[in-house]
Amino acid sequence: MLAAGLLALAVAAPAVAQPARVTTASAPEDVPIHDPVLIEADGTWYLFGTGRGIDVWASEDLREWRRLEPLFAETPPWVLELLPEFGNHIWAPDIFHHDGTYYLYYSVSAFGRNNSAIGVATTTRTLDPEDPGFGWTDRGMVVQSVPGRDMWNAIDPHVIRDEAGVPWMSFGSHWGGIKLVRLAPDLTAVAEPPEWHTIAARHRYWKLDERDAGDSANPELDYETLYPKEILELNRASESGAVEAPVIFWRDGFYYQFVSWDRCCRGVESTYQVVVGRSTEIAGPYLDREGESMVWGGGTLVTRGFEDSERWAAGGHNDVVSIDGTDSLVFHAYDATDEGHSKLLIREIRWDEHGWPTVEVDGP
């Protein structure tokens, strides 16, 4: 099965215009990355992003970057049982450090479908591949979404402990929006009894097929027969349910939930933007600046690309990291000067007098 997958990959590869594989960079904006998360360990910054086996980069100063080996040399066996066609292209990781262990959550899926799962791998003490104690161990599946069963998609994880120390994972993409689920104390499974909440959503036209994320882009579906022509055009033109990539960040008495709206992954044609809401309780309700609940489409703009920038399209899929005491938005945007490839942006978050964050995409 693996051999067949590699063969298919080899055949498919020449058809896709790939940039030369970049292995070093002298500025974040030169790092090709998608869905970045950033963590500091023992004086080194580690960056993880979507890629074959998960892309990993390291930097001592956030300027000079070097690519490390992918986290997974081979697809975890449980993933191949779930998705036999899976090509080891792993999406949207999250890195979480607790009590001497690093937890790397990751997404396995296929574009436009919610036949997906979130898995987790762990390593103790160090993220440095040169350290003799280094080594990732896969811990398997945390949560799975099943087409026809679930109106949500098990990708784009983010883990946080609440003020009481209870671990939660937020995740989700399109369909019915963003879920929050309590994790078991070992951080590798959903807690029992289960506790789930929907914490952000956007309007979804109710006559969409349940296998349709909201944008009529599932390659398995024959949309010409599935929908009347006018409904199909409406779907493709609308942003039905287009919310994903949650991150929850605690600051000054509020949980801030950042999500990305609209469309990723179309180069400079992408329309991603980051919006935010906040809540005094981790389970919500997260309200935007105008008091609209994020569950019902609320969200206050934090940053976007085009219109606010000449070079960068569609900033989104962010992480929030404190860098030397400065809260920073770590995200990707599509570079109009480089064929729309996605690059790493690290920007200072400005908190206004009411505690609302904004980020200038061309700013510091």
Next chain:
Amino acid sequence: MAILRRLPGPLLRASIGALLVAGPARAEHYDVRVHDPVMVEQNGTYYVFHTGRGVGVLSSDDMQTWEPRPPAFQEPPGWATETVPRFRGSLWAPDISYHDGTYTLYYSASSFGSNDSAIGVATNTTLDPDDPDYAWVDHGPVVRSVRGRDLWNAIDPNLVLDDQGTPWLSFGSFWSGIKLVRLSEDRLSLARPQEWHTIAARNRYWKLPEADAGDTLSSAIEAPFIFKKDGWYYLFVSWDRCCAGAESTYKVVVGRSRDVTGPYLDREGEDMRFGGGSLVVRGGAAWAGVGHNSAYTFDGTDYLVFHGYDVGDEGRPKLWIEQIEWDRDAWPRVTLDAETER
């Protein structure tokens, strides 16, 4: 043991004289108090299973005169008490079927208005409580729904076999409608890999809180039953409001499909996933709402089995067994006989 009597409409005319003699006017009508009835026949005896503590059971030799039998469970299954919040021991909306020497009983554990629910399954080799082999063996939960995770409710199960003999379970109530999930060959758990479909739904106002089931203006659909006839799968569901006595507005609608997984289209070609459904039977002055049906063929005759809320008896739910009339386009209708309308 109390003898309860009810008469199926088709049999009513033949028996009405005897009934009028038999007692007061009230006694002519359907006296058997049940909710969510399903039925099966074993060795000439008909058994009705229905909502109740431990799952209620009735039996009859003629579909007219019914007597109560011991409930399937003396005690609620321990797993349900442990895992279903606010479960109080009443098991809802069972489904009964027979296959290869085994009777399979699905049942629902929930609490009103909540989708923290589960469907469990038990088996028995006989339905006759006087048979020494009679014993319900519980096999635990088949499927569970969790508030905040699932926009559906794991109650109101019904087993159907497709043309290849593959077992499927349809179920659902309110929220985003009716699910169909493939079962393993032994019918006691979900098949792997999982295969799920939504087969019927009604518009749900998108700003309803996810813990809210919906109401008569939103999401009011439940109690699926799939009946195979002449190359069609007929999906019956109940719309609108149950369980409100004389205020109930329950009614039965139907759609059909050549494939068990749908799409189920109504008489006008509307997809049941998007609100379609053609009326089969509704209540009237005497029977406020009728619904939660099952459907069977006994001795070559198709019957719809359901409950109706008896306005003349404080809105209590009573057992109905009516012949299904099929029109020339093969759509089912059931007429509440005018003489049974009080």
